[in-house]
Every structure is written in structure tokens, then in C-alpha cells.
Amino acid sequence: MRRLPVYLMLDCSSSMSGEPIKAVKDGVQLLASTLRQDPYALETAYLSVITFDTDAAQLVPLTDVISFQAPDIRAQGITSLGKALQLVAQKISTEVIKTTPDRRGDWKPLIFLMTDGMPTDDWRAGLDVLKKSKPGMIIACAAGKNVDLSVLKEISDVVVQLNTADAETIKKFFQWISASVSTSSRKIDLKKKDVAALDELPPPPPEINVVV
Numbered sequence: 001m002r003r004l005p006v007y008l009m010l011d012c013s014s015s016m017s018g019e020p021i022k023a024v025k026d027g028v029q030l031l032a033s034t035l036r037q038d039p040y041a042l043e044t045a046y047l048s049v050i051t052f053d054t055d056a057a058q059l060v061p062l063t064d065v066i067s068f069q070a071p072d073i074r075a076q077g078i079t080s081l082g083k084a085l086q087l088v089a090q091k092i093s094t095e096v097i098k099t100t101p102d103r104r105g106d107w108k109p110l111i112f113l114m115t116d117g118m119p120t121d122d123w124r125a126g127l128d129v130l131k132k133s134k135p136g137m138i139i140a141c142a143a144g145k146n147v148d149l150s151v152l153k154e155i156s157d158v159v160v161q162l163n164t165a166d167a168e169t170i171k172k173f174f175q176w177i178s179a180s181v182s183t184s185s186r187k188i189d190l191k192k193k194d195v196a197a198l199d200e201l202p203p204p205p206p207e208i209n210v211v212v
Contacts, residue, residue: 007109015146019165058091089126093133113139153211
């Protein structure tokens with residue numbers, strides 16, 4: 001069975017303290033419970049959670065939707081985005097099954113990156129490593145107005161911005177992730193090809209603005 005790897009890269013720096021980080025935790029749980037009700041996602045979607053603050057850590061390795069348990073996420077430290085980009089590249093190289101002459105590998109990973117601030121490390125070095133790992137689609141989300149959108153535009157062709165980093169808006173973002181993973185699982189099942197563009201995903205809700 002070919003899996004659809006989905007990596008959540010979540011900013012857990014201290015500026016996410018309080019309502020935003022609780023909303024992210026609730027959002028991850030909502031994502032998993034929603035996907036458990038989708039037969040296509042149940043069959044193909046595998047989730048991983050990578051957080052970044054002063055360091056980057058994989059809290060949940062690539063796990064099938066049924067077994068997935070939302071991790072305890074806490075806000076602290078600064079925004080080491082470069083370390084997170086390097087870590088997700090490393091995990092893609094070790095966790096995602098590559099196609100060989102003998103078998104079909106996994107689908108190209110979907111990466112959802114959410115941050116509310118400015119990177120505090122060499123993010124370009126991390127991005128160079130990630131590009132070499134050949135991920136599928138990266139969706140970069142600016143939570144609120146304190147994000148340098150030009151940084152996210154270098155990381156991804158698909159950048160969205162939340163008007164605020166409050167609980168309701170963050171919840172909408174995770175609902176959209178759920179819908180995107182469900183749609184991708186279904187398209188992969190029917191069309192047998194990777195999902196690679198924004199127009200292949202469901203339209204985002206009004207709280208989520210696509211940055212052009």
C-alpha cells in the first residue's frame with residue numbers, strides 16, 4: 001500500500017503561548033479525529049508532528065491515522081525554523097519509502113508549516129536540505145501579522161495567512177488541513193498521481209487568505 005505522508009511543522013516558540021498553542025493542540029486532535037471518519041484517509045494518510053522552538057523535534061513519527069495520538073505541545077524559546085526544515089528533510093529521507101524497480105514507494109509528502117514569527121536561525125540552509133529531499137507540496141501558513149511573508153514565499157509556492165492567531169481562526173486552519181488531506185487521499189486513490197498544486201486542494205475558508 002502506498003502511503004500519503006503528512007508532516008505538520010508547528011511553531012512552538014514563546015510567542016505562541018496561551019490561546020494560540022492551546023488552539024494548535026486542539027487542532028491536531030481535531031485533524032486526527034476528522035481523518036478517522038474518512039475511509040480514503042484511513043487507508044493512505046500517515047501523520048507526523050514536528051515542532052520547533054529553540055530546537056526542532058519530531059514529537060510523533062509518521063503514524064497511521066488510527067494509531068496517531070496528539071502530542072503534548074508547549075510554547076517556549078525562539079523560532080529555529082532552519083532546524084525544523086532540516087529535520088523534516090531528514091525524516092522524509094528515513095521514513096518515506098522510495099520507489100524502486102521492484103515496488104512503488106509512498107506518495108510525495110504533504111507538508112503543512114505554521115509559524116507566527118520571524119526565523120531566528122539560518123533558515124535558508126535548512127531550506128536547501130529540504131529541497132534536496134524532494135517533498136511534494138508545502139503549504140506555509142502565517143499565523144497573524146508578525147510573519148515575514150517573503151521568507152514563507154521562498155519556502156513554498158502556497159502561502160496562506162490567518163488574520164489573527166486566535167483559537168477560532170487556528171481551528172479553521174486545521175479544518176482546512178483535514179479537508180486537504182481527505183481530498184488528496186481521494187484524488188490519489190482515483191487518479192493515481194501526486195497532489196501538487198493549490199487548485200487541487202479544497203478552497204480555504206474566509207479566515208484564511210491566500211498570499212499571492
